[in-house]
Amino acid sequence: MAVASDSILARSLITERATKFGYKNEAFGAKVVPCGAIGNGGKVKGMVRVEVKASVQIGGLEEVKKAKGELIFDVVSEGELREKGFLGMRKTKLVCTIGPACCSLEDLEKLALGGMNVARLNMCHNTRDWHRDVIKKIKRLNEEKGFCVSVMIDTEGSQIHVLDHGAPSTVKVEEGSIWLFTAQKFEGSRPFTVQASYEGFSEGIEVGDVLVIDGGMASFEVIEKVGNDLHCQCIDSGLFLPRAKFSFWRDGKLVARNSELPTLSKKDWADIEFGVTEGVDFIALSFVNDADSVGQLKNYLYMRSSRSTRVLAKVESLESLQKLEEIVKASDGIMVARGDLGVEIPYEQIPTVQEEITHICRELNKPVIVASQLLESMVEYPTPTRAEVADVSEVVRQYADALMLSGESAIGPYGQKALSVLQMASSRMELWSQEENRRSILHQRQLGVSLPDRIAEQICNCAVEIANNLGVDAIFVYTKHGQMASLLSRNRPYPPIFAFTTDNGTRMALNLQWGVIPLLVDLSDDMEANISRTIDLIRTKGMLKTGDTVLVVSDLAPTHINSTAYQSVQVKTVV
Ligand SMILES: Nc1ncnc2c1ncn2[C@@H]1O[C@H](COP(=O)(O)OP(=O)(O)O)[C@@H](O)[C@H]1O
Ligand SMILES: C=C(OP(=O)(O)O)C(=O)O
Ligand SMILES: [K+]
Ligand SMILES: [Mg+2]
Secondary structure (H helix, E strand, O other), X not given: OOOHHHHHXXXXXXXXXXXXXXXXXXXXXXXXXXXXXXXXXXXXXXXXXXXXXXXXXXXXXXXXXXXOOOOEOOHHHHHHHHHHOHHHOOOXXXXXXXXXXXXXXXXXXXXXXXXXXXXXXXXXXXXXXXXXXXXXXXXXXHHHHOOOOEEEEEOOOOOOEEEEOOOXXXXXXXXXXXXXXXXXXXXXXXXOEEEEOOOOOXXXXXXXXXXXXXXXXXXXXXXXXXXXXXXXXXXXXXXXXXXXXXXXXXXXXXXXXXXXXXXXXXXXXXXXXXXXXXXXXXXXXOOOOXXXXXXXXXXXXXXXXXXXXXXXXXXXXXXXXHOHHHHHHHOOEEEEEHHHHHHHOOHHHHHHHHHHHHHHHHHOOOOEEEEOOOOHHHHOOOOOOHHHHHHHHHHHHOOOOEEEEOHHHHOOOOHHHHHXXXXXXXXXXXXXXXXXXXXXXOOOOOOOOOXXXXXXXXXXXXXXXXXXXXXXXXXXXXXXXXXXXXXXXXXXXXXXXXXXXXXXXXXXXXXXXXXXXXXXXXXXXXXXXXXXXXXXXXXXXXXXXXXXXXXXXXXXXXXXXXXXXXXXXXXXXXX
């Protein structure tokens, strides 16, 4: 489809939706504004973007609503629904790394308004006090201004990297130059000397092996080994960045050796304890090599009565690829951490590995985030490269649950713009996939073992088929732990999934799942009453009108029914 027709498409979609809900744009504080879209030959063509000025209320909004037994619907999704209608709502979730460039309350609010679903804090950088302050600000925005932004901490993990290369910033490495790699600390500046972060960094390394920096920034040949020290000659010139990572290659293959490093270091456990105390929603574990470390952390969270904290495993090592399925099964979700993965495997393998991981996660019903370098050039420049937009779109086409910004938001001056690029590119690709009916057919691997689990799974598979075939406006699901909502999401339906839950932990975890809009509400044992009440609540807000259809799925276990669970699918037409 030609780019020029995008504006017409977007405009007509907005007008249609606005008319459908009987709104004029101005009536709910929205503006249709022209903005850039990438056109042929790099020219910027006209396209419209909808700017929502969410009506923001100050002062314990959630508390007030809870007291009244009302529905807690975040301001951003609500604005988006009013703007674009049910079918126009974005399905792909957005994660932003918070750093010095975006840590003020004002900047965090702008990111929240721009569609940030999850804020990521990378514990490699900055102090715990700094991270605590950011978490408090996000919780304050949620509480006082009606946002729903989940918080993720990302552990440092154990990996061999450069501690000191004799300069505060980047150093150029010339071909033929000879360098000493050592674990010994040295004072002051010592040219051509690099200190590694780990004593045993050279264990098992032989003369003739190739030392690669940051997956190809520069390469060296080991020419002499004295004790643990390596004397190396540069064979491929390049750059040494601060905290650059090492990998060793022999006969064209990675020398796998850092598994003796624990996945969870002492510092990581302290950071995890910090995260639990601060009530974070996700812990992303760096350099997971097998399911054990994930299990260890999950046990710890269980003992700490912190079961609502979800554990995400970062796939970024060669070992993790070899044990992918057991890691996915043990975790609550996965991050494809392409930055370090591209150091551990040849980077030309990243695209296929990414697609495989994304596919396995969907099969096993675990959310997956694709991370790193999505819009890398925007760390410096205000527009992305066309190749970056194509990469983002490909992730969306692969139906990953979420996209992540790293340096683009943490240190770049164009973080909000980068977020809007993700937002526009994902909405565009989702629409295209729907129009072209290019939903990739999910190989229906059965997950459930027990009968109730198998029933739930089958109900969700069929419910999505019904929803798509009937063209319903939305799917409503009532869920305690989020299982039914995620089984519906796994089928990547056309309409959005409104997941009503009484559990705030479930709500914050569902924030990462494709196409799910989590809402907090009081539910009773009477399912029929819950259904009519929630439909009424949404209708009262003016977002459902006569003739709209909703497919309703429930998995609550009412006490008056003598069974383990009670599941149903109904199609309701609003009268
Ligand atoms: N909390 C923070 N404080 C300061 N700088 C940060 C923070 N988080 C991220 N950064 C900066 O943003 C860059 C990109 O973030 P990220 O990709 O998460 O880290 P890394 O480059 O270490 O993998 C980092 O290299 C670092 O310079
Ligand atoms: C997301 C990643 O991890 P980190 O930024 O913590 O290195 C990555 O390696 O791609
Ligand atoms: K990290
Ligand atoms: Mg990494």
